[in-house]
Amino acid sequence: MSKEAYQDDIFILRVQNWQTADKYAVCFSRAHGKIAFIAFGARYPRSTYGRLIQPFAQLSAHFTPGARMDVLRQCESLFLPEEVDIEMLSYGAVINEVTENLTGDHEPQEEIYDLLLQAYNLLGKRNKRIVTISTLLKLLVYCGLGPNLTACTSCQKNPNEDGYFSLAQGGFLCSNCAIGDELPCSLGTKTLMQNLMNLDFIKPQEFTVRGQELMQLEQILYKFILYQTDKPLKSLDFLEQIQG
Ligand SMILES: [Zn+2]
Structure with a gap:
């Protein structure tokens, strides 16, 4: 240094x-x-x-x-943010905590700096829950931990059906390759994850989000972040309280 x-x-x-x-x-x-x-x-x-x-x-x-x-x-x-409401504060805290946990001191990565500014701007305009998930997925990608979703991480086949997410392999597993301790990941959840990973923060695309897929995606995402960092997110407890 x-x-x-x-x-x-x-x-x-x-x-x-x-x-x-x-x-x-x-x-x-x-x-x-x-x-x-x-x-x-x-x-x-x-x-x-x-x-x-x-x-x-x-x-x-x-x-x-x-x-x-x-x-x-x-x-x-x-x-300087003028007024930060409780929802903004809660989602922003999750993004900030994950950023802190995933990155190393004095390791320059300008794309993460840009992402944070764009995410913060978008949090004030769009669905905060969606923006937060999308930001966390992009952070994982920038840190070299982006989930592998294009094909089964084990057999490399791409079956058009529901499957699983393997924390250890960091990606999608088809039902033939799953051994049973993976997290369920429907085809819809996988597609949603891909859409949110690629969401354009300058001109966000419109697409449908189903509640069930969103919840399944969040379960996978937060468990995957914990698996990668080994640090439970303190900010998540608070977010879960306000989400009810
Ligand atoms: Zn497979």
Whole structure:
């Protein structure tokens, strides 16, 4: 890691209080990937930048590298969310937590930065549940963990019928190859997963979503993310509460 001070555009994923007056935050940046940083004095009322450091804020930030985490020197707002309702907060928190869990520190990946900005924009305009699933699928793809759905991951055949999803093989399994401990994955669920993985966030296509397929897809997706990261999502408990 470079010891030089640096500037970058960042999207804040998570913020927590630190010591008596500081904030600790994790962000995803345009050119440096994920950065964990400390903002000294950010909770003092007179701190000019302290109020900017909140989840979903987009900032232009200056850092100096530290031994364990980088130190924020100054920042300016590029975009500060005005009012984040509880639904937005809940879905956004899931996207942010998965991003944090799937990515490594200081591993630049500009497409993930762009994805986060686009996802956040789309969350305010479209069905939040759909946008969230689509974002998580795209994140998996960008991290090299995209589910393999084009054919059975075992026999490579592509039967046009309901099958299973194998967490270990990271993709679709036909009913001939399944041994029984896989998750059910109907043909409709598989198609929905492909559609959401390829959804255009600039000009989203229209397609029908069936409730049952959506639920099956969510079950597969969240179990697959847990399988890949080994970290239960704290934000998911809260989301399940508001989804009822
Ligand atoms: Zn097969």
